[in-house]
Amino acid sequence: MNIEAPWLSAYGNVPHTLDYPTHSMVGQVFECAEKYPDNIAYDFFGCTQTYRGLAREIRACAKGLLASGIAKGERVTISMPNAPQSVIMFYALNLIGAVASLIHPLSSEEEQVRYINASRSVAVFTLDQFAQQLKTLLPRTTAKLLILTGVEDGLKGIKKPLYKLTKGRKIKRCPTNANLLRFTDLIVSGRDFSGAIDASMKDHDVAAILYSGGTTGTSKGVMLTNLNINALAMQTEAAGDCVMPGYKMLAILPIFHGFGLGVCIHTALITGSTTILVPQFSLKEYAKLLKKYKPHYIAGVPTLYEALLRMSNIENLDMSQMVGIFCGGDTLSIELKKKVDAFLKKHGSKEQIREGYGMTESVSANCLTPRTFHKEGSIGIPYPDMHIKIIKPGTQDRLPYGEEGEIVISGPTVMKGYDNNEEETNQTLQKHADGRIWLHTGDLGMMDDEGFLFFRQRIKRMIISSGFNVYPSQVENVIEAHESIQISCVIAVPDDFHMQRIKAFIVLKDGQVPTEEIKKSIIDHVRKNVTKYAMPREFEYRKELPKTLIGKVAYLALEKEEQEKRENAKLV
16 A cells, blocks of 8 residues: 555645654654753653653763673663663663663563573663572573662652662662672763763664564564664654643553554653653552543553453543553454443543554554544554555465455564564565565455555464354454453364364453353354354353463463363373
8 A cells, every 4th residue: 555545634634754863763862852851751650750861861871881891783681661770771772872672571581591692682681570580591691791770770769768668678689790780880880981972873773672473473583773663653643643742651561562662652752741651560550540640642452451441449530631542462352442432431531542553573553543533443544654555465466455465564664674584584574566675464454445454363363164264353353242241362273073163262241250141142142243154162251361471362372272171182
């Protein structure tokens, strides 16, 4: 789909092309700091920092990194939740020309070893809670230095000693040595550094590595450039059509996730907004955060909004200030959108939840539902400068409007490639006859003649039932339309006769139990609304569904459970 398409008018005054900087990510943040020096850049448990202060913290950290021997071009693993130190370290590495490799701090031991070695990191930055584990793992990795910080390092005033006396009381600090350095000591070590700290990174230089494919295959390091991340933030600002300096973004999505890094943090920090850093999400604290901070923006995966509907003690929750409610990272069902929109309206917001679509290989979002309207089931229209088309899977042949095929993407946010993986890069990034590099997403979708994109399914997740294609997300959408159901997940289960049979896992709304009456009602509802070959042959009721580390429903975990059940049954 080219940018000259008819859907451009759907964005109203939003430009269809933007002028991108040739400098680094941190350069973009520094520009914002010069423009809005006294605006609040971040808020961490009520402890705030201005843009002027953030710029000062980034430069101080950069000096410390150089004084500690970390050089331009080297990689450093950041294994941290959302915290001021995470943000400071991320941009400080960018300032000195190093590359940040961001991973989940709760990754398994073997995953951490693999990520550190895959990125060839020379150092790891993490919390005290994970120090002992990483000290043990470090000899098996390329990293020679462990940089540690505590939550209290991001706090100020009375909150710093209070944390040490309460939640931080049981967290042990490792003694420092040649291979172990505290974040605060790193900052001190840079005070006498007198050399140049700005490596003047350019737009096409690699700035960060994020990991993709964990829920669908072997995890791969996605190399993202300064241009990729700057462009994503600028496109989000333009297409979002709601960004105002001084407004507040509730950053629940983590920094090690493209959506969290690109939208919740970088977009906020190049627009003069405040990013409210939330290190750990819990349903119990969710309502408190909304009431305390009254954020103007929320960005999350569908399960976060499903949790929003289950919050208690929110009768007086005022959301009238909300101007941007964004959803991505997984499929937002039609029914969940309706429920969330009704919830927003009930609590005073005039906005709708806006679904986007993208992947880590293009930072995060590449299209978005327009602010004032939507098409049911659509994931929106392309961002400025993003080209999207539908091709016949396994080819480069473009399909007509209305036909389903693989979604491919081209534009300034498309990754440089997979780190040290030329084969996968060549399969995913392909030059087409038009001369453009296209990102082959592995997702099935359709585009209508007005340019609205409709996501169908991961190609690998599609179920073949009686020779017909079944898209689990469509069946889930039907299931979740039932008044008793909170969330569902549909998978394929091995079957000796049919090869694959369809099974649905269901979580009922709070307070409901799967009585025979409710079970029958659900089966009747599904049977009435899906074709015979797409009808689940089995329904299993659970109190909750497994989730990935970023909160998506982990359908692969359910598939693995079923496979193990089948194998164990054969042994009996």
